[in-house]
Amino acid sequence: MKFTLSWLKDHLETTATLDEITYALTDLGLEVEGVEDRGAALRGFTLGYVESAEKHPDADRLRVCQVQTDEGVKQIICGAPNAREGITVVVAKPGVYVPGIDTTIGVGNIRGIDSYGMMASERELELSEEHDGIIELPAGNVGDSFVDWLAEHDPAKVDPVIEIAITPNRPDALGVRGIARDLAARGLGKLKKREVDAVPGEFACPVKVSIDADTLEQAPVFFGRMIRGVTNGPSPQWLQDRLRAIGLRPISFLVDVTNFFTYDRNRPLHVFDADKIAGDTLRVHRAKGGETLMGLDEKEYTFDEGMTLISDDNGVESIAGVMGGLRTGCTEETVSVFLEAAYFDPVRTAYTGRALKINSDARYRFERGIDPEWTPYGIEHATRMILDHAGGEASEVIVAGKIPDTRRAYKLDAARVQSLVGMDIPESEQRQTLTALGFILEGTLAHVPSWRPDVQGEADLVEEVARIASLTKLEGRPLPRLTPGVPRPILSPMQRREGIARRTAAALGYNECVTYSFIDEASAKLFGGGDDATRLENPISSEMSHMRPALLPGLLQAAARNQARGFADMALFEVGPAFHGGEPGEQHLLVTGLLVGRTGPKDVHGAARAVDVFDVKADAEAVLAAMGAPAKSQILRGAADWWHPGRHGMICLGPKKVLGVFGEVHPRVLEAMDVKGPAMAFTLWPAEVPIPRKTGATRPALQVSDLQAVERDFAFVVDAEVEAQALINAAMGADKAIVQEVRVFDEFIGGSLGEGKKSLALTVRMQPTDKTFKDKDIEAVGAKVIEKVTKATGGVLRG
Numbered sequence: 001m002k003f004t005l006s007w008l009k010d011h012l013e014t015t016a017t018l019d020e021i022t023y024a025l026t027d028l029g030l031e032v033e034g035v036e037d038r039g040a041a042l043r044g045f046t047l048g049y050v051e052s053a054e055k056h057p058d059a060d061r062l063r064v065c066q067v068q069t070d071e072g073v074k075q076i077i078c079g080a081p082n083a084r085e086g087i088t089v090v091v092a093k094p095g096v097y098v099p100g101i102d103t104t105i106g107v108g109n110i111r112g113i114d115s116y117g118m119m120a121s122e123r124e125l126e127l128s129e130e131h132d133g134i135i136e137l138p139a140g141n142v143g144d145s146f147v148d149w150l151a152e153h154d155p156a157k158v159d160p161v162i163e164i165a166i167t168p169n170r171p172d173a174l175g176v177r178g179i180a181r182d183l184a185a186r187g188l189g190k191l192k193k194r195e196v197d198a199v200p201g202e203f204a205c206p207v208k209v210s211i212d213a214d215t216l217e218q219a220p221v222f223f224g225r226m227i228r229g230v231t232n233g234p235s236p237q238w239l240q241d242r243l244r245a246i247g248l249r250p251i252s253f254l255v256d257v258t259n260f261f262t263y264d265r266n267r268p269l270h271v272f273d274a275d276k277i278a279g280d281t282l283r284v285h286r287a288k289g290g291e292t293l294m295g296l297d298e299k300e301y302t303f304d305e306g307m308t309l310i311s312d313d314n315g316v317e318s319i320a321g322v323m324g325g326l327r328t329g330c331t332e333e334t335v336s337v338f339l340e341a342a343y344f345d346p347v348r349t350a351y352t353g354r355a356l357k358i359n360s361d362a363r364y365r366f367e368r369g370i371d372p373e374w375t376p377y378g379i380e381h382a383t384r385m386i387l388d389h390a391g392g393e394a395s396e397v398i399v400a401g402k403i404p405d406t407r408r409a410y411k412l413d414a415a416r417v418q419s420l421v422g423m424d425i426p427e428s429e430q431r432q433t434l435t436a437l438g439f440i441l442e443g444t445l446a447h448v449p450s451w452r453p454d455v456q457g458e459a460d461l462v463e464e465v466a467r468i469a470s471l472t473k474l475e476g477r478p479l480p481r482l483t484p485g486v487p488r489p490i491l492s493p494m495q496r497r498e499g500i501a502r503r504t505a506a507a508l509g510y511n512e513c514v515t516y517s518f519i520d521e522a523s524a525k526l527f528g529g530g531d532d533a534t535r536l537e538n539p540i541s542s543e544m545s546h547m548r549p550a551l552l553p554g555l556l557q558a559a560a561r562n563q564a565r566g567f568a569d570m571a572l573f574e575v576g577p578a579f580h581g582g583e584p585g586e587q588h589l590l591v592t593g594l595l596v597g598r599t600g601p602k603d604v605h606g607a608a609r610a611v612d613v614f615d616v617k618a619d620a621e622a623v624l625a626a627m628g629a630p631a632k633s634q635i636l637r638g639a640a641d642w643w644h645p646g647r648h649g650m651i652c653l654g655p656k657k658v659l660g661v662f663g664e665v666h667p668r669v670l671e672a673m674d675v676k677g678p679a680m681a682f683t684l685w686p687a688e689v690p691i692p693r694k695t696g697a698t699r700p701a702l703q704v705s706d707l708q709a710v711e712r713d714f715a716f717v718v719d720a721e722v723e724a725q726a727l728i729n730a731a732m733g734a735d736k737a738i739v740q741e742v743r744v745f746d747e748f749i750g751g752s753l754g755e756g757k758k759s760l761a762l763t764v765r766m767q768p769t770d771k772t773f774k775d776k777d778i779e780a781v782g783a784k785v786i787e788k789v790t791k792a793t794g795g796v797l798r799g
Helices: 005-011 018-027 146-153 176-186 237-245 253-264 346-356 361-366 372-390 416-420 427-436 458-469 493-507 521-526 552-564 613-626 667-672 724-732 775-793
Strands: 002-004 032-036 046-056 059-069 072-078 088-092 108-110 113-115 161-164 208-211 221-228 270-273 281-286 292-294 300-302 308-312 315-319 336-343 398-401 409-411 440-442 445-447 570-579 587-596 634-636 643-652 658-665 679-684 710-719 739-749 757-766
Touching: 002 005, 002 237, 005 018, 005 176, 018 032, 018 161, 018 176, 046 072, 046 146, 059 088, 072 113, 176 253, 176 427, 176 458, 208 221, 208 398, 221 372, 237 253, 253 270, 253 361, 253 372, 270 315, 292 315, 308 346, 336 372, 346 361, 409 458, 416 458, 427 440, 427 458, 493 570, 493 587, 493 613, 521 552, 521 667, 552 570, 552 587, 552 679, 587 613, 613 643, 613 658, 613 679, 634 724, 658 667, 710 724, 710 775, 724 739, 724 757, 724 775, 757 775
Parallel strands: 208 281
Antiparallel strands: 002 161, 032 161, 046 059, 046 088, 059 072, 108 113, 221 336, 221 398, 270 336, 281 308, 292 300, 308 315, 409 445, 440 445, 570 587, 587 679, 634 643, 643 658, 658 679, 710 757, 739 757
16 A cells, blocks of 8 residues: 555644654554655756757757756757746756666767756656656756755655555555544544535436346445536646556546545545446346456456446446446546446455456455445545536436445443553543544444444454554563462473474484475375365465375475485474364374485494384384383284385284384385385374373382293294284283293294295293292293294294
């Protein structure tokens, strides 16, 4: 949103400086993005006086002028028709940059005669489009700065332009009037009255307006009137200056009027050339689909079903709230104009503008919300300006539909400012602030003005009071301590585990990654996701269409990007949520690590080697141990299909309690994600780690037996598909009080065992509890081991 300082002062009676105004705007939430010093480009131009002007001896249209400057009399050759003796002009000396022609002036030689500068026109100084002659000033002292002369005699041409950022919740600040109201409420001046008397109608309006019944929700109200006998031409200079200052190109007076009120009052208007309207009725209706219109931007648009249109007997003439049509647009030949002031639904306007890819000032304001109650006043203001500058006579105002009812009120509780914001503001000051902003106070109720669609509750009243008072006055205060002494820890067990997992993984040499929670559908499906439940309604891009079902795809994508840049050896980890649904709570915390490439020189006596499954197994167990997982666990198969079927393991406490998975990522997944493998990874579920029943800083008592442990070896012949873990589990169950450890030390396949068989050799460590073992005790435990293994696996003791 751009506006000039003088434009602001049309609405605000103030003595505040530019710096005070810009500071207050930012403090009020209307952040100043920049202030354009329009006089900066004119600093080098000075005033001169033409002493004489004689015809160039070799050019009929050129004059050799002797010009008084602050550096004495200079000879300047000029081709302007009004270059003559006795006028005060604007001089650009050699070395001065002229913005309108993008040229730095130098000493020139024109047909044999030297020229020491230039006398400028308004277009060359970008003051207007006037270029029929050089600038003639009514008065001025030779050598004075032209910028200073403008500031005194025509300040609008060097008026500072202020640009502010408007948040979507402040549509009222899209008009200069709304900005002035905020500043007046802050105390930087007084809001001026800018009302006009209603213009009486001289005749009945020959153009009627109808709104289809199914369109009243999209276009609740439409005001219109005809003004005939107008003279449409260039706008007054002050209007052109204002529009040009904010980056708009003056077109013609009738069009410029609509642009002026769009920025002055946040009131978009539209003008039809009344003589080009076919029939006697403008119809506001929904599109059936397929209709077309040549817009004012000379582009053809085709409409989808349901878009709001304005049509006459010839068809569509305007896109409601977005853009008018070229056929009924006003030109310099227009003598009768139909003026429209309507209110259109913000949501429907936004959908239409987005679908048609039209970014107009009207759409920008309608979709954020204009003041519906100012609609009839807007048409009166615009009518008065047209009559004052273009002449003509106005018809009676016609109205279709009715103004939507936006009345609402909320309770003003003075104590809530302290409880919500922490500022002590007297109730009288709060009421004064809201009154200055246009709220009507009746007892404890604050009635919201129609131009503030963003105020939707009591908390918004508090926000307005605090905003005007200035949040810079908010002081930090420590919360009162309820109990003396050191406060109790506030982190939950899961929060502590999350921090422990991060520190442990980093200590193991992994680099932490923080990837997006959104991934593409194809990657999500590789890891069991990608369904409609986790699909985003409005994704940032097609590569971020679904919530991630696991952390591993994000790490693999990071690995692929690093490999593409020449980094082959990586150890990455991430701690964060993954999602198994789209509802609140349908997420779970994961810890995932990834190893790709080769290990560092710290392994195998300084020699690097390819990473393997046992690297990630050791790291996964280290992280689990740091989080407090029990020392004893089982390694089982049967994890998801993105793990290599024969090179992975699930760390379990029983068959159903899975703490984590480690192993090699399936080559199919690596190929789909463009990762050069092999890649080893682990994923842990911190929430599955049991919380110890007793917690404390002391360690349990050390229990050491002074009785001799005994180890016995057993070799079992089993089917080739039987897992070693099954034998270990069976042997451990032979006598849990005595069997302390079981480990595999040999595997033999082939030979005399036959097809489909293998031999697994186990070492069983037995620890006596109360007395030294005798041979019969050892044999009894051994028999139980054989019985348990045979029953569990079908294996027989190898002879």
